Amino acid sequence: MDLFKKCYDFTRADEIKAMGVYPYFRAVEENEGPVVSIEGRKVIMAGSNNYLGLTSHPKVKEAAINAIKKYGTGCSGSRYLTGTIDLHIELENRLAKFLGKEAVLLFSTGYQTAQGIIPTLVHRGEYLISDKDNHACIVAGNLIARGASVELLRYKHNNMDDLERVLSKIEKDVPKLIVSDGVFSTGGEIVELPRLVQLAKANNAKLLIDDAHSVGVIGKGGRGTASEFNLVDEVDLTMGTFSKTFASLGGFVAGEAKVIDYIKHSAAALIFSASPTPASVASALAALDVLEAEPERVDKLIANAQFIRTGLLAEGFNVIDGRTGIVPVIVGSDELAFQMWRMLYDEGVFVNAFIAPGVPQGRQMMRTSYMATHEEHHLQQIIDTFKKVGKQVGLI
Template identity: 35%
Template sequence: MALPFFSPKPTSIRERCRDDAATKLRLRYAPYYHAMEAQSGTTIRLQGRDMVMLASNDYLGLSFHPKVIEAGRTALHQWGTSPTGARVSNGSRAYHHELEEKLAAFLGKEACHVHAAGYLSCLSSVAAFAQRGDTLFVDKNIHSCLWEGIRLSTAEVERFAHNDPADLRAVAAASPGANPKLLVVEGIYSMEGHIAPLPDFLAAVEGLDCFNVVDDAHGLGVLGRDGRGTADHFGVTDRIDIICGSLSKSLASTGGFVAGSRASIEFMRTHGKQTLFSAAISPSQAAVATTALEVMQSEPEHRDRLWENTRRYKAILTSLGLDTWGSETPAIPVVIGDKQRAYAFWQALLEKGVFTVLSIAPAVPPGKDLIRTAISAGHTDTQLDQIADAMAYAKKKAL
């Protein structure tokens, strides 16, 4: 029991909301919740100024593709604005099935289910399958949505060092019981830009009959044949039980997906509370994602441009001596390592018309305070020149 003189003074929830130090700090420095006044591709308008968007996950630049926009418009006229219900009851439509069948085939899986948010999909990918008494092997740097699914599952959790197959092997060896096991990793870690070594992870748990979940929100459209993702990149699709992710990145929509065997997807539809009780995605969301998936396969030049831009941007940062945390992907952090200097660096970029995202502890490990950036196929050579100048200015001003 906590000693009285160490215990915080009891407050009401209203007082807690009014006096929260973290909220006051956020409102004082205002690094988040910026409302763009206009956007055209990778150009945004903020506070009356045109800026380069360097923090979007629109990796292939399809959110302004004419075919994708037209698909959303057509779906609105044909189906209205919303199915106004959950899939289990009145909310299922033909366009949901079309998207799910195409996504499943693209990802090399038997079945798929789409949710109204990627957070729901990835949360469900753990919470629907893991139960009390199971053991979860978890990369310590996984996304919040996966941690929330883990918490709801009430299963036992064993963390292993980020992207470290040897540590996973040691953790797995120390958990030899006959209870069900589940491995949870990301394909691409968005904060770090690291690619998960999936073959090595699978080898580390070989012999344990370990169910596995890969959150590939940032791998879809970026890695693999035609953008099929991290599992395809490594040729291990048949060995991955669940591939989950978001429709709001390369697929230029909103929502999320869970793909796997037909048995696993039907099990989730029976037992996953997030699947049972959340409203279905809208007609326009589904149509946009379906069309973006088709464009992704028929127009490979977008992915080619994405990687061309990624290589150039990485070279810019390297030439300035900036720390990119070993990123291997279009999600590239600029690690500053100190909260105040990271904030100053972010402000300097904003001053030069480049919009990024400030990420500081506890969102990142201590000493890894960083500027979160992401490259798009939509970035032009002129914009990359502007980004280079802004990075040089921010380094001089803040570091």
């Protein structure tokens, strides 16, 4: 049997393309933030994680250009060896202060960050306890750990009773790490942190929260999930990304200095991979400057998402309620997801079509997300377009 047979037999993407409704890998030709050009046409972007709209901010762009002029285009090595520049250290220090933690360590992506932390901290015979809906990078980190004989247990999504049940089966003094998204990337719900912290404390577990969709979105001045609940000291480790609010590329973990130092000297995902580029670090630093100077952007983002939530609910859409930058609209089947995606796109609105098995059967959705820089006319156009298309497909 040919190893590649599965590739030659894979026809699903071609079938969707032949139907003219393939939503993925569409090339953006120009990007102003709320409006982008695709296939020579301007469309309103309602699917990006550019939460504060900073990818086109003049100061953020200028910082990237200046960093290239000073340091060149790449670092050509791992942080461990020749790949550290002073900007990496500056961003680590600035972010630690912003998040109220002793230390921060940068990684080259958020995805790598989870793979860097989880198998590094949890060893053979120790327990890893994970929400069933955690992001794919946590799942990948968990699988690496399980390959090294870590005990992996999962609990029902954001269900603290189920977590309590899982914890009750494990001896109290066995070391454990509980991992959860702070804001879940698909549904946009916020983790039940107060109860999670209480259960972690009662069961001698450390806590890792993935704040990819939380920093710049919730908490005081956008300081994330722990800040949202006044539990900064109770969350042991917070990880995140620079690919959303921070308008760049890269990941980070924040926590106690001794723990961060251990990860720094042990994580394969850090040691054996090149460091974030000068332009990436400089733009994340500039984005942090803007976030600190203009916290009202966070309020604007939340108000924009709420405008859409209220508008779509009023039109009769099945919207997952929430208070983050993510507004998912349930459509209920792959077919409808593809069809509706295409119709919205043709009408000038770009959203994300989430299909099974990425989401459970029946939960297929138009996953929409917002920016502080969307203006009311953009938001109204999104609602009007949803209404028109929703009626045409019989969803409302």
